[in-house]
Each structure stands twice: as structure tokens, then as C-alpha cells.
Amino acid sequence: MKIRNAFIGSLVAAATSLLVTASAADVSPEKIHVGRSHVYKNLSPESLESTSSPERIRQVTAGNTAPTEIWTVLEHGERVECLDCIPDVAKLMYDGHPKTREISVWWLRRRVFGVFNPGANGSPSIYRQVAMTLQDQSQPESRRAFAAEALGEFLVSAGVPFVAEAAVNDPSPVVRLASVGALERLNYEGPGGELGQAMADDNVDVRVRALRASTRINVFTGVADIVQRIDDDSPRVRLKAAQALGMMRATDAVVGLVALASSSNESDPGVRAAAVAALGQIADPGGKAAAQAALEDPDHFVQDAARIALRRL
Amino acid sequence: MTGRRFLTALPLLGFLAFGCTNDAPQDDDRGFSKIVYAVRTHTIVGEDGSVSVDVAGGMGQVMDYLRYNPGARLEIRDLNTGVVENIIDGDRYKNADVSSFDVSFDAQKVVFSMKLSGDDDYHLYTADVTRGETEKNPFNIHQLTFGPHDDIHPQFVSGGRIAFVTAQPYTEMGTRADEYNHSRIVTQIGTITVEGGDADRKLCSQNLSHTINLRALSDGRVLFSRWEHLENVNDVKLFSMNPDCTQMVAMGGQHGKPANSLVQLVETKDPNVFVGVATSREDTIQAGALVEINVGAEHDATVVDEERAVMTVITDGVPTGEEPSPVGRYRAPAVLPDGRILTSWAAGFVNALDELALSPPDFGIYIYDKKTKTNELVVNYEGSWELYALPLTPRAEPPIIGSIQNSQDPTVPVQLGSIDVRSTSLAFVHGETVSGAQFDGTPTDVALASADRVRIIEGFSSEAAAGVNMFGLTMAEGAAILGEAKVEEDGSWLAEIPPFIPVHLQPIDEFDLAIRNQTTWIQGMPGESRVCGGCHEERVGVNTPTNQQLSIAAGRGAQDFMVAVNDRIEYPWINATAGNPNEIQAIFNDKCVACHNGTTNGSRAQEYYTVTVTDEIAGTAVPYQVPRLDLTDTPVTVEYDMEVQDWPASYVSIFYPAAMEMEMDDAMVAGTVPPMWGIPSDARNSKLIEKLNVTSVNDAGIHAWPLGQGFTDANIQGASRTDHAAEVGLTREEIVKLIRAIDMGGQYYARQNTDFVPFDNNPLGRNY
Incomplete structure (x- = not known):
């Protein structure tokens, strides 16, 4: 290891003078x-x-x-x-x-020439090549995932149908995960509400990412999809669902959040804390009793959430 | 002190770094005996034994905060006994990372930002600094914030509040995009109370880009660094505000500084003298040279004179740019009671070369003495970074700055104005001049005497809508005019605008041309008054209305520019929503394309110049022809896949010459490049406007460019200047739209041609 570091060090030293010159x-x-x-x-x-x-x-x-x-x-x-x-x-x-x-x-994406237009011999544009890569199931899943990321990062709404489709239908969870991220980047829930659909994905990471994305895009209409995740098997998903519902001040979710706030129903203290905090954000009177009860929760972070929520309720 | 003497000290430091971790210095009347600091990891060993080294992740830029590596500690070290306690000890915190913290005024508590797992966000917590008797929660840790967003850089401020920065989405724009078109992670300032946490959460008015490194000042204000991205301006400067979020004002760096970015500033014992880090915006792992910044006025050190700030780099040999350092770099300084500096420091390059070599710089904690220019080792573990050290010592709680600003209601306006817009220090202090149209090297104060109105421009970023990315061939962000306030005879103006949003100003003349483009974002809270003395008035001068007690504008009342977001004046180049009167292409289609099209350019045949790009697939060169001045909507080059969304010939014709001017391989261009028809943010020097000419709003017989004279660029066709706009039937109103579109930044995209829908979970309530 020391030898390798020394070797790299000499390379770095050699590169230093070049870098300094370029920087200057x-x-x-x-x-x-x-x-x-x-x-x-x-x-x-x-x-x-x-x-x-x-x-x-x-x-x-x-x-x-x-x-x-x-x-x-x-x-x-x-x-x-x-x-x-x-x-x-x-x-x-x-x-x-x-x-x-x-x-x-x-x-x-800011190159006027050479990215969005076909080549001289009719070859597809760079942008189209990326879309084709995402759709080509013969490509490795990592490459398809990177293509999905790129379509999101191009910030061109023409990419929405491609990543929306992949977010729910690509066989690879890696690709679906990247496609959900691309929808978030494009600030769009998808033409068919694909972001909401992704919340029911088989893969936990995809579900978590979709919930996270729902709190970041300008318009998300699938609150009912989030409410369903209150019963998710994964505490990671339940926690993100509670946070999202609180942020959206989803009064329809109060009953579900009350259930999540109780240690008799929910074993994960992080989920309980998020649920109690969400009840405070929603500020619906129906959440007050659960918040008061949470003051006696065995976990001190849940108690903190309860104290804060009660100031809002 | 010379760099040589500094260098000679380094071998000793290297020895200490490896040999003295437990040989801490004794309390020698420093005024403190304990310090608190974060220990952050950079090398991760996976469950399968794999090792990954994260050298710069999450901190490529000085304002980045997303770095997360599990295994952090928040340690309190007794320098006399060597006893160390970890506040976040235990299974619950085994995957935690700590990004920042502060010590309370009585030195009994810390507030810190912690992320418990990769799924978690950074939230704020408080803890005691002494171990209690409760086994379950010995340091009495309490969580204060809970949302699905990051809260970082907490600071105790007077009155039981904590100021911090947050990526929480609010206003109709939500979380803003990093540098106007990267990810939506921009941090804004908020406050909570120690007792109420999120329940007392107050969100401050927004900047377009990140705010970071808050610090409570002894006079009650809050100091912070702010990334200023306003078209070409791209740096990090010093600002301050009151704890109620009002009076965000510049504190230093607006008029020269030793580095692009001034960050991590802390107050010294001298009034208005700060110590911090001067460095590049990127590539230095948030470290740099230590700099002392004195913003005190010459006549009275307690008065801020930011435009004459004196900045002195106090660490010889440490670069202020991104180049490899020969002597390491400093990070996160704090001033000790005896005036020395408690700081992190790492030897080596401390830049991207460390990343290339997978050799993390080894930040440890030292005491830097600026008199001797030496570091004294405090603690340096191998294999981790020791950061953000603060002495555990009481300090006086600053006075509470009284406030009547308690509203978060976005429908309550902020008042913006000047007592006398002609009052400025830009000419006599900074030597600024104005050129173009009626001005030719005219001192700015003289030019400002011609101010007719003040244009108020809202800025926004790519969070606006899908399809809004680069705003066109410009480095400018999205822009919308809230209004143009009349400048009264005494130079005063006053307007009411929506709160929370960042705006900048342009005083404009009788030709509607910007005299100056303010390069700092300003903003205000609901009900706040942000009335300045002038247009960058002298900071230590007296600002009074001319010959009277009350300015004319104040007497007449503020002009109402409380315009709903979808009704603000933007100039979408093309594809505006139906009925939008401000589409630029519509003007060209109506008045210009008969002569300026693909075959003709005025009285001549259309000319083209050629740019060439290599086809990636075929490996062959592909030439693209750009017209000299084709004002049609003919797609020149680009089609977005599956959807027609072209760059019209008009946009490329007008702005590509200026875009090319930035940097381009000459070999790739063939033919004559036309004049810079449109220069973003500078209609006054844009040749399209000079060619068209424009009349005074007050007198149709007066032209901005006198008739009959030669053009400023011989490449403009025509023997001499005419009123070309009148010749082709362009109305003054239409010319003004072109002027505004260029002065605002030359954007192609607007919220009004991208199906913008406001962020619909705005916690502030009704979207305005």
C-alpha cells in the first residue's frame, strides 16, 4: 500500500505543475x-x-x-x-x-449544435441515443440506469414519457430507481401518475425514492398513493410516507398517522416520531390525542416530536 | 513572516500529528479547558470488507452540505485531563454523521445537525455538554426538526432562538436549483426556538443560491456567507441579517476580495473584524487560506463600511485558489478568548489531486497563532477528519434586536425604494462608468442623474418547470419584471413587491435602457421596509431626501407591484401561452421577417457563417450554418426527440455571436461572424438595439443613438444611423420589449412558455 501511495504521489507531483500552469x-x-x-x-x-x-x-x-x-x-x-x-x-x-x-x-444540454440534432448521415442525435439506450433491454442495467439519469438531467420534457415508462415497467429495480429520480429531476409526476405508481414498487429503494420525489416536485396529485404506504412492510417506507403526508398537510391521512404514532402499532421509533411530527404539521384536531399519548412514548425522540406537535395542535 | 518560515514549521507539525494525539496541551490561561468538535469519516469499510475512500464527495463546492459518511462522533475533549466523551455514543448513532454545530452562550449546550442514516435528512438536535445520570440519554439529546429536508449550520442566537439553513421547499418556487440549473438543493435561512423546535419555525426571504455558514454576532445580528449567482457573477460573499430575517445586507466581498469565496467567517474581539476562509468555490474540500476581514469604517470601527473592507490573508503560502497547496489548507476557524485561532488544518495539496490519489487530506485541530504563523496541535486522529472545533467557554449573550416582523404571510408586501437614486459611491469610490447610447465612459453618478424609472426584476431558477434548464444562450437565470417604479424629481422611488423572493434592480433611462444592472440579489420579509439611500449609496454617508424631510415617492405612496406569479412580465422567446402579449418571436413575425429571413437580410442576400461539430457516430465533421440575421422562427439546428421544440433562427442569430465570444475554437468557425446583436443584460451595447434605435419616452424626437452618425461597429450594415424601428413600423412598445428581453438576460425560456405550475405545498400558505 505504501508503495502504491508513493507511486501515486509521484504522479500527483508531476501533475501538479501542469495543473498550476493550466489554472493560472x-x-x-x-x-x-x-x-x-x-x-x-x-x-x-x-x-x-x-x-x-x-x-x-x-x-x-x-x-x-x-x-x-x-x-x-x-x-x-x-x-x-x-x-x-x-x-x-x-x-x-x-x-x-x-x-x-x-x-x-x-x-x-446547453450545446446548441451537436447534441439534439441528428448526425450528417442520419445517425440519431446524442439525445436520441440516450433514449434508445434506456429502452434497449439488451443493454446492461447500469447503462440503462445511467441513460435514465441523463434523460432527467437533460431537463427536456420530451424525456418524461421515456423515464415514466421505465419507472414502472423496466424489469430492473436499478433502472426503475434511476427513472424515478429522473422524474423528480424533470419536476414531473409522469403523464399517468407513474411517480405514485412507483410507490407500490416491489423494491424498497424505489418506493423510498418515489416518496422522497413526491415532496420535491412542484405538483404531486397522488396523495392517496402515499396514504397506502402507511401500511408498508418497510419502516423506511412508512417513515418517508409519514414525512410526505405531513409536508402535504394531508388531513385524509390523520387516522393512518395516528395509528403509526402509537408504539402499540408501530415498533420503529423513527416512524413514530415522523408520524407524530406529521400530525403536528397537519394540525388537525384529530391528531391531538395521539400526540399527547406520544409524550409517554418510550423513545425520547418521539417525545420530542410530541412536544413540538402539541404546540401546533 | 515568510512562506519559508512557515514551511520550516511543517515537519514539526507532521511529527506532532502522528505522535501527540493524547498529549494535549494543558490549560495555560487560555480561558477555556474543553473543546467540542466533530469527527467525520472518509474511509468506509463495507460489511464484505471492501474499502471505499470518499475524499471530496458532497463537498465539491464550498457551500455543499450533502456529504454523508456513517460513523461520525461529536466529541468533548478536556485539554487538561485528556478525557474525551462522545455525545452521540451508542447504537442509535452508529450510522450518524454530523455536519455542523454550535455552542450555547452559557457553554452548557450544543445544537448540532445530524443525519442518522443514509435515508435520513440532516435534522437539528440539542444536547448537554456534560454527562447526566440518565443512562438512556446521558447527554439529554433532543430532536428539534423533523421534515423531509436538510437543516444544517445551526447557530444559537439571542432570545432562545436558533438560526440555521434549510433546503425546505417554500414560496411558489419550492426549493431552488443549485446555481440556477443544477439539483434542487439550495439552502435558505430559517429560525426555530430552542423550546419549540419546528413548531416555531420561521422561514426567511430567499436567495437564488445557497446561504451557508451562519454565525451569531455579538451585536445580535447573524453573519452568513451567500452564493451570489446573478448572470456572470458567481462567487460567495459576506452578508448579515437581523434574527427576525429582516435587513439582509452586504457585509464584505462585493468590491474585491482575495479569493472567489469567503466562507466560515467568525467574529473576533475587535468590532467588525472577522476571520474566515478565503478559497476557490470548488475543489478545495471546503478549506483554504485564513483571511482577516475588517469592515469597520475608518472613522468609527463600529460602523460597517463594506465597500472599503480590508482583507488580509494571514496564512502565508496557502493558496486562495484551487491549485495544489504547498503547505496545506485551513478549515472552520474559531477565535479563542486570547485571540488565537482554533482551526482545522490538513497538510498536503488539499484539492482534487488528493481525490485522484485516493489519499484524503488529514484534517486535525490546531491552534493557529497569526503572530508567530505557527500551528499548535490539539488533536488529530488518523483516518478521520476533526472539524468545526469550538472552545467550551461562556460568552455574553448578544442583545435581542427588537422586531415587529412576525408574519409569514406572502400576501403582505415588502417595501422597496431609494431616497435618492442618484446618490451613489460607484463612481467616486469604485470608478465605475457607463457606456453605450448617450453615455461614453460617463461616471455612474452622472449617468444615474438620467434615471427615469427603476426596473425590479425577480429571479428564478430551473425549478420553474420541466423544460426550463439553461434559459437559452445565456448564463442568466430566469427573470420576470415585477414593475418599473417612477423616479421622482428628487430621485426617490418606492414600490411594494411580493416578499420572500429574490430581486435585483436596474435604474433605466428615458430610452428604457438599463443604466446599471445590480449584481446582488435583494429580498425582504412581509411588511419589511428595504428603502436605500440611493443606488449603491456610500455606506458611511448621510442619506437624506433632497431639500425636504419626506421624499416625494414616500409622500405619494408606494407603487403597487404585488403581481401574482403567473402575471409577472416575462418575455418568452417563442411558444408563449395563448394570449401572451410579450412573446418576442411574435414581434419579429409581425414586423421583421419579410426582410430578415432565410434568403434575405435587409436589402441584401442572407449571409451565413459556419460552425462545425464532429458527429460522434460517424466520426465525420458536420457543418451548421448560422444566419447573419434571420428573424424567423425557422428551426436552425435543433430538434428535441419526439417533440418539436426548436431554437428559432431569430434567437440563434441574435445571441450566438455573444455566446461564441466567450470561448470558442477559431478553427471551428468559417465565415464572417456578425456583430453581437444581443448581449445578455446589456441592451445598451447590443447592436440590434443600436441598429433599430429607440426614442425617448418623454420626447419622440429624441433618439438614444443620434441619427446620421456612424455605427459603433463597422460590421453593422448601413452607412449611418437611422430610426430603423420607425422605418419598419416597430412601435416603441415593441422596441421596449426587445430592450427588456435583452436587459433581463436574453432568456429563451420563461415560466410562460414552459407550463409552469407553482409549488403547491407552500408552507407559507397561499401562493402569490
């Missing part, structure tokens, strides 16, 4: 201000974002680069029209690091 070149005031709005000319360079050069973008996509370095260079390349970089950055959509995958699509 990227922050020259001239480059910072080129093309920027004239009204910003009075701002100091420290307040502005240094731009990545096309060469730097190509370098970081070539491999042997720390993920954070890739993120920085691509983010600082927001307006850098490096058209030749597109194929290399597109490969990062299938990188092993989730943040690298995210930032690669972030960069790609």
Missing part, C-alpha cells in the same frame, strides 16, 4: 472578461467565473482526472463552444461517478 492560464483577467456583458466590466475577476479552455475540457475527459476537477472544468465551460468536445463529454454520461454523469449532461 484560465484565470487571466483578459479571458475572464472576453465576451462578457459590458456592464460587468467594473466587477473584479474574483466575482466572475473563470472560463475553461476547450483544451482543458478535452484534457479532463481523457481520463486520469479527479472527478472534482472534471466537475469544475465543465462547469466553468458553461458557455464554451467546444464542439469537438461533445463526443468526449458524451462518454461521461456513463461514467462511474454520479456527479460526473450529472455534470456531463449539464454541459451537453
Whole structure:
């Protein structure tokens, strides 16, 4: 191990001088201000974002680069029209690091040319290739999942039908999980309420992710799907359901939450605490007795939730 | 002190780091004997024995907070005895991580942000700092917040409250998107009470991007760092507010600083002097150089003069950028009673190279003496990070700043205005000038004398709706005009706008052109008054209305700009909802496309320049032709799969030259690139507006660009300036729409062409 570290250390040291050189070149005031709005000319360079050069973008996509370095260079390349970089950055959509995958699509989706349009020989656009990858069951599940993530990160509503379909029908839970995440990213519950349907998925992680997503998108209409999860076998799911119902102030869920708040019905203290907290958020009088009873709960976090809930009830 | 002397100290530190973990320094009249700190893990051993190293995860940027690795501890160390206690000991906390904490004024409690498992969110807890007799809960830990969102960076503030930042969704926009188009994780400030927790939760007005690193000040205010993303501005600066969420004002970094980001600031014993970390926004694992920031006015140190802040890096040799450090980096400083600095420090590069080598920087806790420039080891475990150390020592509880702001009602307006918009320090302190149209290097104070109205612009991010992502060929965020307030004869203006939302201002002249674009977001609480002296008035000057006690605007009453979110003025480029009068493409279709289309450009044939991209599949070069000025909605380049959602030729024609100017391989472009027809946020220098010309709102005979003169860019066709708008039948109202669309940032997307639906679980109640 020490030998390996020493070897890596020497590589790092060798790379340091190159990085310093590149970094210094990227922050020259001239480059910072080129093309920027004239009204910003009075701002100091420290307040502005240094731009990545096309060469730097190509370098970081070539491999042997720390993920954070890739993120920085691509983010600082927001307006850098490096058209030749597109194929290399597109490969990062299938990188092993989730943040690298995210930032690669972030960069790609702002390229006017070369991402959303077909190739010269009629070959599908990069965007369409991603959609096809998600739909192609011969592709490994990890690659289909990454394609679902990318469709979410492209933030184009055209991707909604693809990820909505995959969220409920793909045979792989890994792909369904990624597709639910993509729906959240697209800020959409799906044309057929697929986010709500995913709450009944066989896989616990998918159910948890769908519940989480329901609290983050602007409009979610499937409150009844959440209420059903009060009886879920998994305490992880029950906890997320209670939190979501509290946040949505779902008065129809009070009876179910009252049941979850009791240690005689619910063995998991985290779920009980979430249920009591939700009753406080909903502030329906029907939840008051359960909150008062929770003051005697054997778990001190449930007692905390009860004290706080009662101030709201 | 030189870098060489600092470097010579490092071998000693290295020795101490490995040899003295239990040889803690004795209490030597420092004024404290115990410290509290978090121990956070970075190397995870799985149940199958696999080892994973998380070097920078969750902290790629200085404001990131999502890092979670199980196995954290919250330790109290007695420096005299070496006795260590872990507040979160026990099975219940075995998978916990702690992101931040604070010590109460009487040094009897801590408030901390903890995540109990990967499924959990960071919530706030309090605990005693001494072990009690209850075996089940020996440190009397209480949970204060419970929602499905992260609450972090808690700080005790006076009056039994705790301030913190939260990713909780609220307002009609919900949780805002990181840097306007990343994930929806932006943190805003909130407060709770120690006794009531979530039941007393109060949410403060929002910024567009993250707020982090809260710190209670001795005068009762709350200091914090805020990510300022407003088009090209992209940095982290200092702000403060009252504990009731009012008076969010700049405190430092708005006018130059030694690094892009100023974070983790703490107060020293000197008034308005802070110590914190100056670093890059990314890549330094939230560490950097220690910086001392003095925002006290020269004549009176108790008065804040943020525009003349003096910032001094006090750690020689530590970079303030992202490059590898030759001497390590500092993180999370705290000022000790004797003036020295308790801080985390790690040797080595402390940047992305550590990540590449899978060798985590080893943050330990040290006492840094800025006089001797040396670190004294306090504690450094191998294999973990020791962070956020604070001395367990009582401090005076700050005075309670009285408040009448108790409403969370989003229908109650905030009042915004200036006493005299012409009052500014931008020219005589900062040398700012204005150019374009009637101005040519004109000092800003002189230009502001021409202010006719003040445009109030709401900002929003990609949380707006599906399909809103980059807002077009611009780095600007989404934008909507709430209104344009009249500037009275005495320079005053006053308006009422919706609370909670971030806005920025543009004083505009008689031609509707922005004189200046405010590059800081401002916001207010329901019922709050945010009336400034001027337009960036001198911070230590006297601000009074001209020749009278009451400004004219105040006397006339505020203009009402309480506009519902769906009715605010946006300029969707195309595909606006039916009946929207502000679609830009509709103007072009009506007045311009007969001459500016795919075949003709004015009196000439349309010209094209070519950009080339390599086809990923075929490996062949694909050329794309961009028209010089085609104002039709013809799709130039792009079709989104399964759905027609094109970039119209007009948008690409107008904004691509400016986009290309940012950075582009010259070899990829062939042909003559036209003038920058549209420069986002700068209609005054956009050649399309100069070509069209615009008349005064007060006198149709006065043009922004005098007729008959040459253009500012020889590449604009036509021998000399005319009133081209009048020639083609464009009304002034239509020209103003183009001006506004450009001054607001050149957005393609708006909430009004993306089927925006407000966040429907707004805890503040009715969406406005």
C-alpha cells in the first residue's frame, strides 16, 4: 500500500505543475472578461467565473482526472463552444461517478449544435441515443440506469414519457430507481401518475425514492398513493410516507398517522416520531390525542416530536 | 513572516500529528479547558470488507452540505485531563454523521445537525455538554426538526432562538436549483426556538443560491456567507441579517476580495473584524487560506463600511485558489478568548489531486497563532477528519434586536425604494462608468442623474418547470419584471413587491435602457421596509431626501407591484401561452421577417457563417450554418426527440455571436461572424438595439443613438444611423420589449412558455 501511495504521489507531483500552469492560464483577467456583458466590466475577476479552455475540457475527459476537477472544468465551460468536445463529454454520461454523469449532461444540454440534432448521415442525435439506450433491454442495467439519469438531467420534457415508462415497467429495480429520480429531476409526476405508481414498487429503494420525489416536485396529485404506504412492510417506507403526508398537510391521512404514532402499532421509533411530527404539521384536531399519548412514548425522540406537535395542535 | 518560515514549521507539525494525539496541551490561561468538535469519516469499510475512500464527495463546492459518511462522533475533549466523551455514543448513532454545530452562550449546550442514516435528512438536535445520570440519554439529546429536508449550520442566537439553513421547499418556487440549473438543493435561512423546535419555525426571504455558514454576532445580528449567482457573477460573499430575517445586507466581498469565496467567517474581539476562509468555490474540500476581514469604517470601527473592507490573508503560502497547496489548507476557524485561532488544518495539496490519489487530506485541530504563523496541535486522529472545533467557554449573550416582523404571510408586501437614486459611491469610490447610447465612459453618478424609472426584476431558477434548464444562450437565470417604479424629481422611488423572493434592480433611462444592472440579489420579509439611500449609496454617508424631510415617492405612496406569479412580465422567446402579449418571436413575425429571413437580410442576400461539430457516430465533421440575421422562427439546428421544440433562427442569430465570444475554437468557425446583436443584460451595447434605435419616452424626437452618425461597429450594415424601428413600423412598445428581453438576460425560456405550475405545498400558505 505504501508503495502504491508513493507511486501515486509521484504522479500527483508531476501533475501538479501542469495543473498550476493550466489554472493560472484560465484565470487571466483578459479571458475572464472576453465576451462578457459590458456592464460587468467594473466587477473584479474574483466575482466572475473563470472560463475553461476547450483544451482543458478535452484534457479532463481523457481520463486520469479527479472527478472534482472534471466537475469544475465543465462547469466553468458553461458557455464554451467546444464542439469537438461533445463526443468526449458524451462518454461521461456513463461514467462511474454520479456527479460526473450529472455534470456531463449539464454541459451537453446547453450545446446548441451537436447534441439534439441528428448526425450528417442520419445517425440519431446524442439525445436520441440516450433514449434508445434506456429502452434497449439488451443493454446492461447500469447503462440503462445511467441513460435514465441523463434523460432527467437533460431537463427536456420530451424525456418524461421515456423515464415514466421505465419507472414502472423496466424489469430492473436499478433502472426503475434511476427513472424515478429522473422524474423528480424533470419536476414531473409522469403523464399517468407513474411517480405514485412507483410507490407500490416491489423494491424498497424505489418506493423510498418515489416518496422522497413526491415532496420535491412542484405538483404531486397522488396523495392517496402515499396514504397506502402507511401500511408498508418497510419502516423506511412508512417513515418517508409519514414525512410526505405531513409536508402535504394531508388531513385524509390523520387516522393512518395516528395509528403509526402509537408504539402499540408501530415498533420503529423513527416512524413514530415522523408520524407524530406529521400530525403536528397537519394540525388537525384529530391528531391531538395521539400526540399527547406520544409524550409517554418510550423513545425520547418521539417525545420530542410530541412536544413540538402539541404546540401546533 | 515568510512562506519559508512557515514551511520550516511543517515537519514539526507532521511529527506532532502522528505522535501527540493524547498529549494535549494543558490549560495555560487560555480561558477555556474543553473543546467540542466533530469527527467525520472518509474511509468506509463495507460489511464484505471492501474499502471505499470518499475524499471530496458532497463537498465539491464550498457551500455543499450533502456529504454523508456513517460513523461520525461529536466529541468533548478536556485539554487538561485528556478525557474525551462522545455525545452521540451508542447504537442509535452508529450510522450518524454530523455536519455542523454550535455552542450555547452559557457553554452548557450544543445544537448540532445530524443525519442518522443514509435515508435520513440532516435534522437539528440539542444536547448537554456534560454527562447526566440518565443512562438512556446521558447527554439529554433532543430532536428539534423533523421534515423531509436538510437543516444544517445551526447557530444559537439571542432570545432562545436558533438560526440555521434549510433546503425546505417554500414560496411558489419550492426549493431552488443549485446555481440556477443544477439539483434542487439550495439552502435558505430559517429560525426555530430552542423550546419549540419546528413548531416555531420561521422561514426567511430567499436567495437564488445557497446561504451557508451562519454565525451569531455579538451585536445580535447573524453573519452568513451567500452564493451570489446573478448572470456572470458567481462567487460567495459576506452578508448579515437581523434574527427576525429582516435587513439582509452586504457585509464584505462585493468590491474585491482575495479569493472567489469567503466562507466560515467568525467574529473576533475587535468590532467588525472577522476571520474566515478565503478559497476557490470548488475543489478545495471546503478549506483554504485564513483571511482577516475588517469592515469597520475608518472613522468609527463600529460602523460597517463594506465597500472599503480590508482583507488580509494571514496564512502565508496557502493558496486562495484551487491549485495544489504547498503547505496545506485551513478549515472552520474559531477565535479563542486570547485571540488565537482554533482551526482545522490538513497538510498536503488539499484539492482534487488528493481525490485522484485516493489519499484524503488529514484534517486535525490546531491552534493557529497569526503572530508567530505557527500551528499548535490539539488533536488529530488518523483516518478521520476533526472539524468545526469550538472552545467550551461562556460568552455574553448578544442583545435581542427588537422586531415587529412576525408574519409569514406572502400576501403582505415588502417595501422597496431609494431616497435618492442618484446618490451613489460607484463612481467616486469604485470608478465605475457607463457606456453605450448617450453615455461614453460617463461616471455612474452622472449617468444615474438620467434615471427615469427603476426596473425590479425577480429571479428564478430551473425549478420553474420541466423544460426550463439553461434559459437559452445565456448564463442568466430566469427573470420576470415585477414593475418599473417612477423616479421622482428628487430621485426617490418606492414600490411594494411580493416578499420572500429574490430581486435585483436596474435604474433605466428615458430610452428604457438599463443604466446599471445590480449584481446582488435583494429580498425582504412581509411588511419589511428595504428603502436605500440611493443606488449603491456610500455606506458611511448621510442619506437624506433632497431639500425636504419626506421624499416625494414616500409622500405619494408606494407603487403597487404585488403581481401574482403567473402575471409577472416575462418575455418568452417563442411558444408563449395563448394570449401572451410579450412573446418576442411574435414581434419579429409581425414586423421583421419579410426582410430578415432565410434568403434575405435587409436589402441584401442572407449571409451565413459556419460552425462545425464532429458527429460522434460517424466520426465525420458536420457543418451548421448560422444566419447573419434571420428573424424567423425557422428551426436552425435543433430538434428535441419526439417533440418539436426548436431554437428559432431569430434567437440563434441574435445571441450566438455573444455566446461564441466567450470561448470558442477559431478553427471551428468559417465565415464572417456578425456583430453581437444581443448581449445578455446589456441592451445598451447590443447592436440590434443600436441598429433599430429607440426614442425617448418623454420626447419622440429624441433618439438614444443620434441619427446620421456612424455605427459603433463597422460590421453593422448601413452607412449611418437611422430610426430603423420607425422605418419598419416597430412601435416603441415593441422596441421596449426587445430592450427588456435583452436587459433581463436574453432568456429563451420563461415560466410562460414552459407550463409552469407553482409549488403547491407552500408552507407559507397561499401562493402569490
